[in-house]
Amino acid sequence: MKFDTPAGNNPIDQLKVVGQPVDRIDGPLKTTGTAAYAYDRYDVVPNQAYGYVLGSAIAKGRILSMDLSAAKAAPGVITIVNAQNAGKLAKGDLNTAKLLGGPEIQHYHQAIAVVVAETFEQARAAAQLIRVDYARGKGSYDLAEVKNKASPADVFNSAGETAVGNFTGAFSSAPVQLDASYRTAHESHSMLEPHASVAAWDGDRLSLWTSNQMIAWAVSDMAKTLGISKEKIRVMSPYVGGGFGAKLFLRSDALMAALAARAAKRPVKVALQRALIPNNTVHRSATIQRVRIGAAKDGKITAIGHESWSGNLAGGGVEAGAVQTRALYAGANRMTSNRLAPLDLPEANAMRAPNEAPGLAVLEIAMDEMAEKLGLDPIEFRIRNDTQVVPDFPAKPGSSDPQSKKGEQKEKEAERPNPHPPFSKRQLVQCFQIGAQRFGWDKRSSSPGQVRDGRWLIGMGVASAFRDNLVTKSAARVRLDGRGGVTVETDMTDIGTGSYTIIAQTAAEMLGVPLNKVKVRLGDSSFPVSCGSGGQWGGNSSTSGVYAACMKLREAVAQKAGFSANDAVFADGQIRSGTQSVALAELAGARGIVAEDAIEFDKLNEQYQQSTFGAHFVEVGVDAVTGETRVRRMLAVCAAGRILNPKTARSQVIGAMTMGVGAALMEELAVDTRIGFFVNHDLAGYEVPVHADIPHQEVIFLDETDPISSPMKAKGVGELGICGIAAAVANAVYNATGVRVRDYPITLDKLIGKMPSAV
Ligand code: MOS
Numbered sequence: 001m002k003f004d005t006p007a008g009n010n011p012i013d014q015l016k017v018v019g020q021p022v023d024r025i026d027g028p029l030k031t032t033g034t035a036a037y038a039y040d041r042y043d044v045v046p047n048q049a050y051g052y053v054l055g056s057a058i059a060k061g062r063i064l065s066m067d068l069s070a071a072k073a074a075p076g077v078i079t080i081v082n083a084q085n086a087g088k089l090a091k092g093d094l095n096t097a098k099l100l101g102g103p104e105i106q107h108y109h110q111a112i113a114v115v116v117a118e119t120f121e122q123a124r125a126a127a128q129l130i131r132v133d134y135a136r137g138k139g140s141y142d143l144a145e146v147k148n149k150a151s152p153a154d155v156f157n158s159a160g161e162t163a164v165g166n167f168t169g170a171f172s173s174a175p176v177q178l179d180a181s182y183r184t185a186h187e188s189h190s191m192l193e194p195h196a197s198v199a200a201w202d203g204d205r206l207s208l209w210t211s212n213q214m215i216a217w218a219v220s221d222m223a224k225t226l227g228i229s230k231e232k233i234r235v236m237s238p239y240v241g242g243g244f245g246a247k248l249f250l251r252s253d254a255l256m257a258a259l260a261a262r263a264a265k266r267p268v269k270v271a272l273q274r275a276l277i278p279n280n281t282v283h284r285s286a287t288i289q290r291v292r293i294g295a296a297k298d299g300k301i302t303a304i305g306h307e308s309w310s311g312n313l314a315g316g317g318v319e320a321g322a323v324q325t326r327a328l329y330a331g332a333n334r335m336t337s338n339r340l341a342p343l344d345l346p347e348a349n350a351m352r353a354p355n356e357a358p359g360l361a362v363l364e365i366a367m368d369e370m371a372e373k374l375g376l377d378p379i380e381f382r383i384r385n386d387t388q389v390v391p392d393f394p395a396k397p398g399s400s401d402p403q404s405k406k407g408e409q410k411e412k413e414a415e416r417p418n419p420h421p422p423f424s425k426r427q428l429v430q431c432f433q434i435g436a437q438r439f440g441w442d443k444r445s446s447s448p449g450q451v452r453d454g455r456w457l458i459g460m461g462v463a464s465a466f467r468d469n470l471v472t473k474s475a476a477r478v479r480l481d482g483r484g485g486v487t488v489e490t491d492m493t494d495i496g497t498g499s500y501t502i503i504a505q506t507a508a509e510m511l512g513v514p515l516n517k518v519k520v521r522l523g524d525s526s527f528p529v530s531c532g533s534g535g536q537w538g539g540n541s542s543t544s545g546v547y548a549a550c551m552k553l554r555e556a557v558a559q560k561a562g563f564s565a566n567d568a569v570f571a572d573g574q575i576r577s578g579t580q581s582v583a584l585a586e587l588a589g590a591r592g593i594v595a596e597d598a599i600e601f602d603k604l605n606e607q608y609q610q611s612t613f614g615a616h617f618v619e620v621g622v623d624a625v626t627g628e629t630r631v632r633r634m635l636a637v638c639a640a641g642r643i644l645n646p647k648t649a650r651s652q653v654i655g656a657m658t659m660g661v662g663a664a665l666m667e668e669l670a671v672d673t674r675i676g677f678f679v680n681h682d683l684a685g686y687e688v689p690v691h692a693d694i695p696h697q698e699v700i701f702l703d704e705t706d707p708i709s710s711p712m713k714a715k716g717v718g719e720l721g722i723c724g725i726a727a728a729v730a731n732a733v734y735n736a737t738g739v740r741v742r743d744y745p746i747t748l749d750k751l752i753g754k755m756p757s758a759v
Contacts, residue, residue, distance in 0.1 A: 001548035003471075004602035007707040011554075011570065012547065017508040017515055018712075021647035025520070026239075026500045035239045039196040039271045041209045048198060049078055051116050051260040051270035052123035053252060054130055055109030055280050056101055059676030060344045061137035063103045063112065070129040071115060076122030079263045080130070082113040086259050092221035094249040096316040096347040099225070100256065105134070106313060107346040108677035109279030114256040116264045124273075139344030141676040143286050143311045150309050150339035153318035155355060160318065162326060162393045163335045170303035170333035174294025178370045182291070182742040184321070184358040184726075185668035186678065187284040188277070188686050189351050193241025195281060196271035199257035204228065206261075208235045210254050213243045214532035215491040219525045221250040222258065237523040240495040240533075244659075245350035247495070248534050251281050278346070278681040283669055285310040285319040285348035287358045291366035294333075299374050299384045301331035306363060311343030319348060321359035324466050324723075326392035327609060328363070329385040334392050344676055350534070352659060353719035356467050357726075361663060361744060364463035364727030369740065378462055378731070379432045379441065379615075386429050389420040390609045424608040424708035427639035428464060431615035434700060435462075435637040439617040449738035449756045456621035457756070458632075459736025463724035465614030465636065469706075469715040470537040471605060474545030475528035475598035478507060478553045482592060484573045484585035486511055487519045488549075492530035492542040494522055497718055498648030499533065499542060505645060506543040506712070510550035512570030513584065528596055536612070536716025539644060544599040544710040553595035560587050599710070608708050612640040612720045616657070616728035622736045627752035629733055631661055635698045636725075641706035641715035649717050654697045656721025662688045663722075664729035665745050 012018050029035035042048065056063075068080050083089075083102035091098050101110035113130060117123035140146045152160035171177065197210040206228070212218045215235050223230040240247060253270045260268040272280060287310045294303035308321030320338035338355075351357070371381035436442070444460040445451050451458040476490035488507050494500045504518040521527065528549075531541035558565035563577035574581045587593065617635040622628070636653050643649045666687040669678040680686045699721075705713040726744060734740050739754045 001551065001597055002600050002602050003710060004604060006604065007711045007713055010711055011510050012712055014509060017505045018644055019642065020645065022501055022505060022515065022645055024498055024501045024648065025504055026494065037193055037239050037241055038198060038209050038211045039269060041198045044198065044209055045200040045267040048267045048269050049116050049118060049264055050120040050123045051114045051256055051268045052120065052127045053111045053256050053270060053272060053276060054113040054115065054127045055276050056105045056112050057132065058105055058134045058136045059108040060139035061105050062135045063105065064133040064135055067131040071126040074122065074126035074129055076118040077126045078116045078118065080113055080115050081259045081263050088227060090224055090227060092225045092250055094217055094221050096313050099250065099252045107279065107344065109276055109346065111252040111256055111280060114260045114270065116260045116268055139676050140342060141345055141671055141673045143288060143309065143341060143343060146311060146341040146343060147288055147309045150341035153338055153340035155318060155320040155323055155338060158323065158393065161337045164392050165333035167303050167305050167333045167335040171292055171294040171305065174302050175297055176295045176373050178293045178366060178373060180291055180366060180369060180742060182289045182362040182365065184287045184361055184744045186286040186671065187351060187663060187667050188669050189244040189246035190683065190686060190688050191242030191244055191246060194271050194274060194277060195247065195251045195253040197254040197257040198267060198269040199261040200267035201261055204232055206233045206258055208233065208254060208258065210235060210237050211240050211247055212237045213240065213247045213493050213495055213534055215493065215523060215525050216529045216532065218250050218254065222254065225255060226258065235525040237493055240493055243495045243533065244352045245354065245534065246282055248350055275682045278669060278678045278686065282347050282349040284351035284354065285312060287319055287321045289321045289362040291363060293366060293370045295370065295374060299376050299381050301329055301385045303333040304329060304331045305335045307337040308359065309339045309341060310348065311341045311345065312348040313344065314342055316347055317349065319358060320355040321362060323355045324359050325363055327390050327611060328464060328466050330387040330391050331385065336392065345671065352656065353467055353722045356723045357663065360463065360466065360724040361726035364724050365730050365742065368461065368731040368734065377446065379436055382432060382464060383429050388426055389422050391420060421607060421609050424610045425704060425706045426611065426613060427702055427704060428613040430702060431613055431637040431639055435615040435617050435635055438700065439635045441617065444735065448735050453621065455624050457624050457736040458619065458621050459732045459734065460617070460619050461728045461731025461735055463616045463728035463731060465616055465638065465720050465724040467536060467612050467720045467723045469610040469612050469709060470535045471601040471710060472531040472537050472541050473598055473600050474531035474541045475596065476530065476546045476549040477528050477594065477596040478549045479592050479594045480553060480557065480584055480588040482585055482588050482590050484513060484583065485517050485519065486513055487521065488546055489521045489527040490530045490542065490545060491525055491527045492522050492538065493533045495533045497533060497538065497652060498645060499538060501648055502539055502543055502644045503546050506546045507550055510547060510554065513573050536719040539718065540710050540712055540714040540716055541599065543644060543712050543714070547711045548597040548599040549595050552597045553593060556593050556595055557584065557587055560593065604708050610709055612715045612717065614638040614720055616725045618728040618732045620729060620732040620736055622733060622751065624755065624758040627748035627755055629665055629746060631694065631729065633696045636721055637700045637702065638717060638720055639702040639704050640717045640720055641704055641709050642713045643701045644712065644714050646701060649701065650699045652718045653699045653721035656719065657697055657725050658689050658694050660722045660725030661694065661729060663744060664726035668745050
């Protein structure tokens with residue numbers, strides 16, 4: 001099904017099942033521990049051995065020699081695989097560094113061997129007996145140091161740099177100006193379930209039970225790496241204990257399990273130990289950003305410029321902090337620049353709301369600073385600069401494909417058919433207005449450091465939330481059986497987001513059956529290829545694929561009943577036309593009826609800018625003596641199309657807000673710039689918020705539908721919630737203390753010397 005005209009009325013609009021706050025259908029499995037995650041799959045193949053991955057102890061250089069003799073002789077050891085004996089391997093398309101390093105080493109903790117043994121403990125003990133001699137090379141590990149070597153880098157769906165009007169002239173002549181620089185930290189995804197895989201070979205066929213967000217990408221990258229055909233590989237990932245982008249691509253657990261199982265001639269399971277994950281896998285790059293805003297005295301922005309620098313291994317992508325600044329606020333003269341510097345730290349890659357999360361963490365502090373310079377309320381300042389069209393260059397449509405990285409480096413206004421496309425729907429102002437009322441914004445003191453509650457200095461902050469709504473092709477197969485049951489199969493994943501539930505709701509609505517008649521099977525490469533989970537495109541695109549398949553099934557059922565598909569009604573397990581009705585179960589019979597289709601997004605995506613919007617409100621208390629910050633209350637108001645399930649959507653937003661509080665106050669991978677690795681590479685040293693850090697959260701969804709986005713009229717919310725929240729915290733800290741911190745995370749050492757006197 002091609003989606004090329006705005007959605008009209010369709011069966012989803014009944015909202016009997018879709019739009020309801022249905023409990024997760026996989027909830028009981030998760031809460032009783034019976035949902036089997038990759039490392040739990042003892043059931044799938046007998047005789048599993050254990051693999052333990054050894055990471056490189058240098059960040060850059062070469063392995064001179066590796067002595068395996070003591071390790072091989074250790075109890076229980078079956079085999080050891082390294083680059084010397086693994087056979088010929090290619091690098092996959094989607095990862096930047098090789099997943100098995102040696103002799104050349106590209107980053108610290110790059111996998112250099114996997115030890116296979118009868119037990120996990122034996123494999124781990126033997127791995128410590130491997131003796132490696134290295135020749136350490138010289139690398140670059142400090143972003144600030146290599147910033148000047150950066151060059152403009154394309155973002156996956158837009159050019160690296162843009163310029164509209166005359167930014168320099170307009171900025172220098174603006175009566176009110178802000179020019180400030182900021183930093184965001186290297187961050188680790190820190191999802192609960194580690195990267196883990198069970199691999200088994202049957203002749204030349206590989207079965208892989210793993211934890212991965214994008215099944216089809218895992219298959220194609222494994223095929224490329226091993227040099228075998230995709231048809232020989234089956235990947236299964238029905239449950240994923242969080243990914244946040246860390247599991248978008250094949251990682252070393254999967255490849256090392258496959259290589260180990262081939263060498264050991266028996267199934268092998270590999271989980272990356274927590275302390276290996278931050279340096280072995282991926283992280284979000286730190287950024288350095290500079291924002292310049294010029295405005296007239298009435299608060300209208302006349303010039304806005306945003307430059308962002310991040311770092312990565314050669315061939316890696318950019319963390320593009322400046323992208324949202326192209327679309328969020330009005331202003332005739334503009335420039336954005338996303339620059340990438342070479343770093344020899346581990347591979348940087350997508351982490352929840354790549355680009356916008358660190359970009360808004362900065363832009364929205366700058367907006368707060370500018371509002372203060374103008375003497376305007378920060379909400380009023382944003383409202384005065386609202387725009388219903390894209391003032392800068394819009395993102396190129398329809399490319400959630402990370403392989404289509406290469407565009408032109410610089411876009412020119414004249415080359416575009418519609419230089420300023422309208423947003424399909426934009427209710428940013430409404431989000432602020434509703435939120436201000438709900439949160440009690442009028443109680444905020446406009447001058448900072450004024451409100452005390454015992455030892456606490458109290459402050460409030462706001463920020464805009466903004467994130468593109470990507471749409472991408474997604475297929476599904478739907479089967480109606482002789483008992484009136486429906487089975488949906490698609491390789492879509494549920495990474496804790498609620499995919500199982502919203503897909504079941506979609507099929508139930510489309511076919512007029514109760515939810516408990518729908519069985520959803522996900523995360524298997526033998527099913528039709530879906531959009532997968534990433535970039536907050538999963539919810540809308542995958543259910544639209546199920547919609548397309550259900551439409552086809554409705555036609556097949558109507559035809560069998562002798563009804564016209566156009567006026568047939570599906571309700572209560574029956575198909576009805578006029579006064580006639582037939583039970584679906586009867587029509588399906590013993591053989592059942594099967595339909596398969598994909599949704600494909602087309603031109604609408606070019607004519608309109610699709611984005612999701614929100615407003616974050618945060619109240620903090622800062623201890624007047626110690627400088628410790630505690631979040632007291634948070635509210636997010638979101639405008640993101642139809643909300644398919646308010647319960648799962650809310651969970652997405654509060655989870656993202658929590659992650660944003662981490663970025664604001666705690667999270668930072670500390671770099672040892674002499675050796676080139678992340679020092680705090682476990683959950684003891686890398687701090688994330690816990691329940692006690694998040695006492696109160698509220699989410700409001702505006703009642704919105706967006707017929708431009710899909711037949712579901714929905715959009716993504718999984719990443720919207722993390723966008724802007726860090727700045728709302730930072731602005732609240734400023735409002736509480738009068739101390740402006742431009743360097744995340746806002747730890748007490750950055751506050752304490754500058755706080756107002758505690759006595
Ligand atoms: Mo998301 S960072 O694309 O999983």
